[in-house]
Amino acid sequence: MSQLPQAKFRNDYTSPEFTITDLDLTFDLFDDSTTVIAVSKVIKLGTCNSLTLDGEHMELVGVKVDDIKWQDYQRSKTNLTINNLPDNFTLTIETKTNPSANTALEGLYKSGGAFCTQCEAEGFRRITYFLDRPDVLAKYTTTVIADKAENPYLLSNGNRIDSGDLEQGRHWVKWQDPHPKPSYLFALVAGQFDVLRDQFTTKTGRKVDLEIFVDQGNLDRAPHAMASLINAMKWDEQRFGLAYDLDIYMIVAVDFFNMGAMENKGLNVFNSKYVLANDQTATDADYLGIEAVIGHEYFHNWTGNRITCRDWFQLSLKEGLTVFRDQEFSSDLGSRAVNRINNVRIIRGPQFAEDSSPMSHPIRPEKVIEMNNFYTLTVYEKGSEVIRMIHTLLGEEKFQQGIQLYVERHDGTAATCDDFVAAMEEASGVDLSQFRLWYSQSGTPNVTATTQYNPDKQTFTLQLEQHTPATQDQPQKQALHIPMNVELYQADGQIIPLQIQGSPCDNVLDFKQDQQSFVFENVSEQPIISLLREFSAPIKLTYDHSDQELMFLMVNAQNEFARWDAGQNLIAKYLRTNIAAYQQNQAFELNDNVIDAFRGVILSAELEPAFIAEMLTLPSQNEVAGWYKPVDVDAINAALGFIKQTLAVELIDELTATYHSLKQSEYTIEHAAIGQRSLRNVCLSYLATTDIGESLVCQQFESANNMTDTMAAMSAANQAQLTCREALMKTFSDKWSHDGLVMDKWFMLQGTNPAKDALSMIRTTMDHSAFSLKNPNRTRSLVGAFFNNNPVNFHAVDGSGYQFATEILLFLNESNPQVASRMIDPLLKYRQFDETRQQLIRTELEKVSKLDNLAKDLFEKITKALEA
Ligand code: B3K
Ligand code: ZN
Numbered sequence: 001m002s003q004l005p006q007a008k009f010r011n012d013y014t015s016p017e018f019t020i021t022d023l024d025l026t027f028d029l030f031d032d033s034t035t036v037i038a039v040s041k042v043i044k045l046g047t048c049n050s051l052t053l054d055g056e057h058m059e060l061v062g063v064k065v066d067d068i069k070w071q072d073y074q075r076s077k078t079n080l081t082i083n084n085l086p087d088n089f090t091l092t093i094e095t096k097t098n099p100s101a102n103t104a105l106e107g108l109y110k111s112g113g114a115f116c117t118q119c120e121a122e123g124f125r126r127i128t129y130f131l132d133r134p135d136v137l138a139k140y141t142t143t144v145i146a147d148k149a150e151n152p153y154l155l156s157n158g159n160r161i162d163s164g165d166l167e168q169g170r171h172w173v174k175w176q177d178p179h180p181k182p183s184y185l186f187a188l189v190a191g192q193f194d195v196l197r198d199q200f201t202t203k204t205g206r207k208v209d210l211e212i213f214v215d216q217g218n219l220d221r222a223p224h225a226m227a228s229l230i231n232a233m234k235w236d237e238q239r240f241g242l243a244y245d246l247d248i249y250m251i252v253a254v255d256f257f258n259m260g261a262m263e264n265k266g267l268n269v270f271n272s273k274y275v276l277a278n279d280q281t282a283t284d285a286d287y288l289g290i291e292a293v294i295g296h297e298y299f300h301n302w303t304g305n306r307i308t309c310r311d312w313f314q315l316s317l318k319e320g321l322t323v324f325r326d327q328e329f330s331s332d333l334g335s336r337a338v339n340r341i342n343n344v345r346i347i348r349g350p351q352f353a354e355d356s357s358p359m360s361h362p363i364r365p366e367k368v369i370e371m372n373n374f375y376t377l378t379v380y381e382k383g384s385e386v387i388r389m390i391h392t393l394l395g396e397e398k399f400q401q402g403i404q405l406y407v408e409r410h411d412g413t414a415a416t417c418d419d420f421v422a423a424m425e426e427a428s429g430v431d432l433s434q435f436r437l438w439y440s441q442s443g444t445p446n447v448t449a450t451t452q453y454n455p456d457k458q459t460f461t462l463q464l465e466q467h468t469p470a471t472q473d474q475p476q477k478q479a480l481h482i483p484m485n486v487e488l489y490q491a492d493g494q495i496i497p498l499q500i501q502g503s504p505c506d507n508v509l510d511f512k513q514d515q516q517s518f519v520f521e522n523v524s525e526q527p528i529i530s531l532l533r534e535f536s537a538p539i540k541l542t543y544d545h546s547d548q549e550l551m552f553l554m555v556n557a558q559n560e561f562a563r564w565d566a567g568q569n570l571i572a573k574y575l576r577t578n579i580a581a582y583q584q585n586q587a588f589e590l591n592d593n594v595i596d597a598f599r600g601v602i603l604s605a606e607l608e609p610a611f612i613a614e615m616l617t618l619p620s621q622n623e624v625a626g627w628y629k630p631v632d633v634d635a636i637n638a639a640l641g642f643i644k645q646t647l648a649v650e651l652i653d654e655l656t657a658t659y660h661s662l663k664q665s666e667y668t669i670e671h672a673a674i675g676q677r678s679l680r681n682v683c684l685s686y687l688a689t690t691d692i693g694e695s696l697v698c699q700q701f702e703s704a705n706n707m708t709d710t711m712a713a714m715s716a717a718n719q720a721q722l723t724c725r726e727a728l729m730k731t732f733s734d735k736w737s738h739d740g741l742v743m744d745k746w747f748m749l750q751g752t753n754p755a756k757d758a759l760s761m762i763r764t765t766m767d768h769s770a771f772s773l774k775n776p777n778r779t780r781s782l783v784g785a786f787f788n789n790n791p792v793n794f795h796a797v798d799g800s801g802y803q804f805a806t807e808i809l810l811f812l813n814e815s816n817p818q819v820a821s822r823m824i825d826p827l828l829k830y831r832q833f834d835e836t837r838q839q840l841i842r843t844e845l846e847k848v849s850k851l852d853n854l855a856k857d858l859f860e861k862i863t864k865a866l867e868a
Contacts, residue, residue, distance in 0.1 A: 004859075005369050005370070005856035005859050005860065006369070007367050007368065007369045008367070008368050008369075009366060009367050010311070010313040010364070010365065010366045010367070011366070013310070013311050013313070015045070015135065016045060016046075016131060016133065016135060016136055017044070017045060017046035017047075017048045017051070018042055018043065018044055018045060018046070018051050018131065019042070019043050019045055019131070019136050020040045020041065020042055020043075020130070020131055020136055020138045021041045021043060021138055021139065021180075022040070022041040022138055022139050022140075022141075023038060023039070023040050023041075023130075023138045023139070023140050023141070024038070024039040024040075024140075024141045024142075024143075025037070025038050025039075025128070025140065025141070025142045025143070025186075026142075026143045026145070027108075027142070027143070027144050027145065027146075027188060028145045028146075029099075029115055029144065029145060029146040029147075029151065029190055031099060031100040031110060032098050032099075032100055032101070033096050033097075033098060034096065034097050034098070034099055034108060034115075035061070035094065035095075035096055036094070036095050036096070036097065036108075036127055036128050037092065037093070037094050038091075038092070038093045038094075038095075038128040038129075038130065039090060039091070039092050040090070040091045040092075040093075040130070040138070041088075041090055041138075042085075042088065042089055042090070042091050043087070043088050044085070044086075044087045044088065049083065049084055049085050050081055050082065050083045050084075050085065051081070051082050051085055051091075052079050052080070052081045053079065053080045053081075053082070053093075053129035053130055053131060053132075054078065054079060054122070054125035054129065054130060054131070054132040054133075055078070055079065055080050055095070055125050055126075055128065055129035055130070055132075056077060056078050056125055056126060057097065057102075057107065057126045058095045058096065058097050058126065058127075058128070058129075059095060059096040059097075060075065060080065060093070060094075060095055060129070061094035061095060061096060062092075062093075062094045063080075063082060063091070063092070063093055063094075064091070064092040064093075065082070065085065065086075065089050065090070065091060065092075066086070066089050066090050067090070067092070070082060072084050078125075080093075080129040093128055093129050095127075095128050095129065097126065097127065099115055102126075103774060103815040103816055104815070104816050104817060104818065105118060105256055105257065105258045105776070105816060105818070106118050106119075106123040106126060106258070106818065107119070107123045107124075107125075107126025107127050108126070108127050108188065109256070110256075111254040111255055111256035111257065112215070112254070112255050112256065113150070113191055113192060114151075114189060114190065114191025114192070114193070114252075114254060115146070115151070115188065115189065115190040115191060116187075116188070116189045116190075116191075116252065116254050116269055117186065117187050117188045117189070117264075117269070118257070118258065118262060118269065119183060119184045119185070119186050119187070119262075119264070120184040120185070120262060121184060121312055121315075121371040121372060121375075122184070122371055122372075123184070124183035124184060124186055125183075127186075130183055131183075132183050132184075133182070133183075133311070134182040134183075134184060134308050134309045134310065134311065134312065134414055135182070135308075135310050135311065135414040136182060136183070137180035137181060137182055137308070137412075137413075137414065138180055138181070138183075139176075139177065139178065139179075139180050140156075140157060140158065140175075140176070140177045140181065140186060141174065141175070141176045141177075142156035142157070142158075142174070142175045142176075142177075142186075142188065143172055143173070143174045143175075144156060144172060144173055144174075144175075144188060144190055145166065145170055145171070145172040146170060146171070146172075146190045147169055147170055148165070148169050148170060148171040149169060150191075150192065151190040151191050151192065152192055153189070153190065153191060153192070153193055153195075153213065154171070154172070154173040154189075154190045155173075155175070155187075155188065155189040155190070155213070155250060155252065155267055156173075156175035156177075156186075156187060156188050156189075156267060157175060157177040157181070157185070157186060157187055157264060157265045157266045157267050158175050158176050158177025158178060158179075158246065158265065158266055159175065159176055159177075159178070159246065159247055159248060159266075160173060160174070160175055160248070161174050161175065161176045162174040177246075177265055177266065178246075179245065179246075179265060179305070179306070179412075180412065181265050181305065181308070182308050182414065185263070185264050185265045185305055185308075186264065187262070187264030187265075187267040187269055189213070189252045189254075189267065189269065191213075192216060193213035193214060193215065193216065193252070194213075194214055194215070194216050194217070194218060194219045195211050195212065195213055195214075196211070196212040196214070196219055196222040196223065196225075196226055197209065197210065197211050197212075198210040198226050198230065200229075200230055200233050200244070200249075202233070202237065202243040202244050203237045203243050204243050206243070206244065206245075206247065207247070208233075208244055208246070208247060208248065208249055209247065209248045209249070210226065210229060210230070210248075210249050211248065211249070211250045211251070212225055212226055212229075212250075212251045212252075212253070212275065213250065213251065213252040213253065214253045214272070214275065214276065215253070215255070215272070218253075218272075218276055220278055221275075221276035221277055221278050221281065221282075222253075222275065222276065224277045224278075224282075224287055224290055224291075224669070225251065225253075225270075225274075225275045225276075225277070225290055225294055228290055228291040228294040228295065229249070229251070229294050229298060231291070231295075231329075231333060232294055232295040232298040232299065232329060233298065235295070235329050235332065235333070236298070236299060236302070236325075236329075239328065239329075239332065240302075240325070240400070240403060241400070241404070242301075242302045242407070244301060245301070245306070246265075246266045248266060249266060249268075249298075250266060250267045250268070251268045251269075251270055251275065251294070251297075252267070252268070252269050252270065253270050253271075253272040253274075253275035253276060254269060254270070254271070254272060255271075255272050255740065255741070255775065255777070256774075256775055256776065257269070257270070257271035257272075257776065257777075258776050258816070258818045258819060259271065259375070260273075260274050260293050260296075261274050261293050261294075261296070261297045262297070263296075263297040263298075263300035263301070263304055263305060265301075265305050268297045268298075270293070270294075270297070271777065272741055273286075273289075273741060273744070273777055274289060274290050274293040274294070275290065275294075276741060277290055279667045279669075279705075279706040279707065280706070280707060281707055281739070281741070281742050282707055283707050283708040283711050283745075284669065284674045284677060284678065284708045285708075286707075287669050287674075288330065288334070288674070291329075291330065291333070292326050292327075292329070292330050293326075295325075295326045295329040295330070296322055296323065296325075296326040299322050299325040299326060299329070300318065300322050302407065303318055303321045303322045303325065304318035304319075304322055306407075306411050306412065307406070307407065307410045307411060307412075307413065307414075307415050308413075308414045308415070309414060309415070309416075310414040310415060310416050311414075312368065312371045312374070313364055313365055313366070313368065314364065314415070314416050314417050315364075315365075315371075315374060315375070315379050316363040316364055316379045316380075316383035316386070316417060316439075317415060317416065317417045317419075317420055319375075319379055319380045319383055320363060320379065320380065320382075320383020320384050320386055320387050321383075321384075321387050321420070323380050323381060323383065323384035323387075324384040324387040324388055324391070327339060327343055327384060327388075333671075334671045334674075335608065335610050335611065335671065335675070337560035337561055337564070337608075337611055337614075338610050338611060338614055338675075340534060340535070340561050341561065341564050341614045342614075343381070343384075344535045344561075345619075345620070345623065346377065346381050347377075347381055347382065347385060347535070347538050348619075348623055348626070349619075349620055349622050349623040349626065350377050350622065351377040351378060351381050351382055351538070352444050352540065352626050353622065353625075353626050353829060354376060354377050354378055354825075355378065355382075355442065355443050355444045355471065356443070356444065356469075356471070356626075356829075357472075357825075357828050357829045358472050358828050358829075358831075358861070358864040358865045358867075359373070359376070359825075359828060359861060359864060360378075360442045360443060360471035360472055360473050360474075361374070361376070361378055361379075361442050361473055362378075362439060362440050362441055362442040362473075362474075363378055363379055363382050363383040363386055363438065363439055364417050364439045364440060365379070366440075366473070367473075369856055369859065369860035370821070370855075370856045370857045370859075370860050372818050372821065372857060373821055373857055373860055373861060378442070382538055385535075385537070385538040386438045386439070386538075389435070389438070389483050389536070389537055390402075390421075390424055390432070390435070392483045392485070392508055392534075392536055393430055393432070393435070393483055393508070393510075394424065394428045394430050398427065398428035398429075398430065399424070399428070401427040401428065402423055402424035402425075402426075402427040402428055403423075404427070405423040405424075405426060405427040406419070406420055406423035406424070409423060410423075417439050418436075418439075421435070421436055421439070432481075434479075434480070434481040434512055435480075435481040437478060437480050437481070438480060438481075441468065441474065441477060441478065441480065442471045442473055442474050443468045443469060443470070443471040443474065443477060444468065444469075444538065444539065444540055445466050445467070445468045445480055445482065445537075445539040445540070446466070446467050446468070446469065446539070446540045446542070447464060447465065447466050447467075447482065447484075447511075447539045447540065447541050447542070448464070448465045448467075448541075448542045448543070449462060449463065449464050449465075449531055449541065449542070449543040450462075450463045450543075450544075451463070451529060451543075453523070453526045453527070455526075458521065458522055458523050458524055459519050459520065459521055459523060460488065460519075460520045460523040460527055460529075461517055461518070461519045461520075462486065462509075462517065462518045462519075462520070462529065463515065463516075463517045464484065464509075464511050464515070464516050464517075464518070465514065465515045466479055466480065466482060466511065466513075466514060466515075466539075467514070468480070472864065479512060479513055479514050480512075481510065481511075481512050482511040482512070482537045482539060483508045483509070483510065483511070483536045483537055484508065484509045484511045484531070484532065484536060484537065485507050485508050485509075485532065485533040485534055485536035486498070486507060486509060486529060486530065486531055486532075486533065487507055487529070487530045487533060487557070487558070487559070487562070488520065488523065488527040488528070488529055488530075489527060489528045489529075489530065489552070489553075489556060489557075490524075490525055490527060491525065491526075491528070491552075493555075493556040495558060496520075496523055496527055497522075498520055499520060499521045499522050500518060500519060500520060500521065501519075501521075502521070507533065508536060528549050528552050528553065528556075529543075530553055530557050530559075530562045530566075531543055532565075533557075533559055533561065533562050534559065534561050534562075535561065535565070545566075545569060547570060547573070547591065547593060547594065550566045550567075550569050550570040550573075551566075551570065551593065551594075551597045552566075553565075553566035554566045554567050554570070554597055554600075554601065554615075555597075555600065555604075560611055563615070564611070564614055564615055567597070567598075567601065567615050568619060570594060570597065571594075571618060571619065571643065572619065572624075572627075574589075574590055574591070574594060574643060575619070575624055575636075575639050575640065575643065576627070577589070578590075578638075578639035578642055578643065579624075579628075579632065579635045579636060579639045581639075582632075582634075582635040582638045582639055583632060583635050588638075588639070588642040588646075590642070590643060590646045590647075595646070595647060595650045595651065598615075598616065598647055598651065599650075599651055599654055601615045601616065602616070602651060602654045602655065602658055603654060608675055609662065609672075609675040609676045609678070609679035609680075610671070610674065610675025610676075610678055610679065611675075612679050613675070613678040613679040613681075613682045616647075616679075616682050616683075616686070617682060618640055618643060618644060619640075620789075621633070621636055621637060621640060621789075621791050622788070622789075622791070624636045624639075624640065625791065625832070628832075629831075629832055630832065630833055630834045631832045631833055632834075633791040633792050633795045634792060636791070637791065637792050641689075644686060644689060645689045645690075647686060648686035648687060648689045648690050649689075649690055651686070652687070652690055652692075655683045655686050655687055656683075656687065656692070658679065658680070658683050659680055659683040659684060659687060659696070662676045662677070662679060662680040662683075663680070664676060664677065666705075667705055667706040667708075677708050677709065677712075680712075681708070681709070681712035681716075684696060684697065684700060684712055684713070684716050685712070685715070685716045685719065685720075687716075688716035688717065688719065688720035688722060689720050693716070693720055693722060694722050694723060694724060697713050697716050697717050697720075697722055697724060697728075698713075698724050698728075700712065700713040701713035701714065701717075701724075701728050701731075707742075707745075710732070711745055713728065714728050714729065714732065714745075714746075714749055715749060718749045718752065718753060718754075719752075719754065721754060721755060729746065729749065729750075732746055733746055733768070733770075737768070737769060737770050738770075739770075740770050740775065740777065740778060741777065743768075743770040743771075743778075743781075744777055744778065744780075744781035745781075747765065747768075747770075747771065747778060747781035747782035747785070748781045748782070748785045750762055750765045750782055750785075751781065751782045751783065751784070751785025751786040751789070751790060752785050752786070752789045752790050753790070753793075754790070754792065754793070756793075758786070758790060758793045759786070759793055759796075759800055759801060759804060762782060762783075762786055762804075763804075765782060766782070773808070773811055773812065773815070774815060774816075776816065776819045779808075779812070779819055779823070780819075780822075783808055783823065784822070784823060786801070786804075787801075787805060787823060787825075787826045787827075788825075788826055794826070795833065795837060797836060797837065799840040799843075799844075802827070802840050802841050802843075802844045803844065805823070805824075805826075805827060805844060806844045806847055806848060808823060809823060809824060809848050809858070810848065810851070813848070813851060813853070813854060813855050813858055814853065817855030817856075817857040817858065818857060820855065820857065820858055821855070821857035821858055821861060824848075824858060824861055824862070825861075827841050827844065827845060827865070828861055828862075828864070828865040830842060830845070830865070842866070845862050845865055845866060846866070848862060849862045849863075849866065
């Protein structure tokens, strides 16, 4: 690398020297050479006469200032600086780009047959030279010209205001977006699609045309996305009082996309994975994923678009808040407990892992080389937990008042995280001064709780101690304001009202010091405590509950999340014991009481099937790995396998009866039906490990009338390595090999295949006609699944998994650095492993780091991983 990529720091923010109020864009689209003419109204804000614009990967054709050809400029690889400028002027820039050569899928590129754009975070600078920063808000007018037969639809942001035909079979459409926006929200799509249309009338009476564009032939897979969009529009009006603000809302599904979807104003571009679904092609999880992502992008219209971010360090301002909003949307429409459980699994698994990796950063990062590297679990999911804590501290009513104030103050502007907290604080009167540390401090706080009961005084004392271990980015940590939600129970299951210093107190304790005690009064018997209810803060909690107490809470806690959490803690205890047993060559064991506790769960009639399914789901290998240093992947795998099989064998009657009782004749995506299928399929995954597994799995595969049941049978066969696995996999690929999106499920099973020779089969699978490393979905399904969810094979001690990773990274570094940078994550965490593996991974990271053309995405991560 000739010049090392430079970092930017949050504290270096300065407001722009110039701003652009209006931008008129004309695109003359051709596959190999598209011309872009950008006419900007520029206003000088500072004192400087030179304007520096961002731009890369383009050919510059010409510059004009107030219609006069301008020669007084310099270019670098990433900038164009124009000199001797007047105060206010019109700037015309003509550039050319090559969409079909753009495999990075950032800027203007071709996805299959269609032209599309992706501009967040800094992709607009691949389209034209511009002030590509989120605090420059302009009104856009966009004219798109293209071949009419190949691209009957020409789309951009806002309202369609004019169109016409041209010579040589070309045509044009002009769009105008009345809302000023930053460049990252610009979008253009041109292609041939089928369109699903509907309408929504807002509470303010605005009639909105809803249009979903899909590849031709896929119209029958779009209705769920449309229903989800309408639900999202209604929900945002009801719960947040926020209504849509344009006359049209368009969603386009494309097959080549680096992430899930993008909230461009009025024209969302989606990964087809989060739009297309019917019962033959999509699982229940896909349906729920579509609902969540459609909701998420829609909710950005206010939290992100109307109020955007001042700079990219503030990303969590829009992402944390919008994830919180989409989680609430899913919880209001479906099961709150199941949603909470799944969100918490993500925090406790991959987010905690990120917090302790070389990439650890606060939800509002301080230092960034490549912004795309910071669309992380920390910014998104932990960011949402931070918003959720504010919600917990304020309560729904004051929280909504805070949102109102935030919107009133900042609508139409680019704001900061501090602005958000200030609005919340002022509207509610709740002191958030210490709470603000959650924005600047990285890492996961460890909280240890101890309790003492004093029968004479009838008091119960809870002592809490917090300590956040140093992270690579930040050695010093301070005490955080942690909302700790607790409840006390009597032995008969009654709740003990909380009282401190003579007054009743709320369940949510304000835990703010390194060490703090809470003395509950009027406690007439030794209570059982439920701690961190609802996972009221993203922390690691240690408390020495006995097995009996956990089993008590599994049955008696008045809150479903707490019951689930007690079950997980019970399993965790036995996982730890059995992991140790494996390492010391001792026999595995699982207490009969534990088995009975889970028997009780299966048999308890008052619980929802969806919730029972969660209770029966063991923690993932990755979550368990997070408890250890060094991680012993083989011991974890063996202990999890033992617990699963023991429960299956001991509870075979209950599991079998439940499995059969939940058979459905028709497929519907009602939440109750989804819950029943999910419990039935969890039962199947247990039963697959027993003698009856082979026949049950085959039968289910043959009789399944929907993809959820088909996939459940295949993944049970895959995980339990049943003899029928090969036959099922073949039947599936014969049926679906023409459909990449469906084949992703099959690729994922190949990637997570626990068989010893999985890697060589994966190499063969890469030759499958449906596979391509150029398509991010395919890459994630096969290769990503292997790296992240096949720990025993990926971390094989001969280093073969790591060498394979390098081959993939070398390819992706050239073709798609953003995807390369996602793929490298599991290697960054090498310090969690034993010496041998650490050395093997280091060798591979060093190999990649020596590439001449190393992308700055990988440069940033590898540098962090190898330093320290
Ligand atoms: N805002 C986009 C993510 C853009 C990622 C850029 N690398 C999707 C979302 O969070 O809604
Ligand atoms: Zn988002």
